[in-house]
Each structure stands twice: as C-alpha cells, then as structure tokens.
Amino acid sequence: MFGLGPTELIIIAVIILLLFGAKRLPDIGKGLGGAIREFRNVKKEISPEEPADKNQSGENASTLEAKVVDKVLKQVPGVKKAVEVKKKAEKVKEFIK
DSSP: OTTOOHHHHHHHHHHHHHHHOTTTHHHHHHHHHHHHHHHHHHHHHHGGGOOSSHHHHHHHHHHHHHHHHHHHHHHSHHHHHHHHHHHHHHHHHHHHO
C-alpha cells in the first residue's frame, strides 16, 4: 500500500494526533465516514441516470462532481464551518454593493 510500513503509519498517526488532539479525532473520523457513505449514495443515485449520449456525459460529469464536492464538504466538521463563513462573507459583499 504505497510502500508505507508500520513505522511510517505510526509516525503519521502520532502527527495527526498532535495536530488535531484526542477529542477531535472521533469527530473527524465520523465526518469522513459520513462523507464516504454519502459519496456512495450519490454514486448509486446517479449511476442509473447516466445518459446514453456521450456528448451529454461531460455536462453531467461536472454536475456530478459539484454534487459530490458539496456533500463531502458538508460532512467534514471543520470544512462545514468554513463553507458557512464563506457564504456569510458573500452575503455581506452583496449587501455592501
């Protein structure tokens, strides 16, 4: 698996533990697990609706990517807050104009 041995995996785990702390790791794992689950659900929902025409597949690929990105970003705790702040900042910019 990418040439990573047990020593490298332990070092990566310790670095992640130091960066996020023991209290945040379960939340991050839960968010990533939910994101993966949601990705699978979106994939199942969209796969039967694939167009037979190859010209339309490019258009659907971009909308599929957008849907997946939105759902994945909403599942990860830190990213969800950042997206909310970004939306609020955009509303303030529109209000100022």
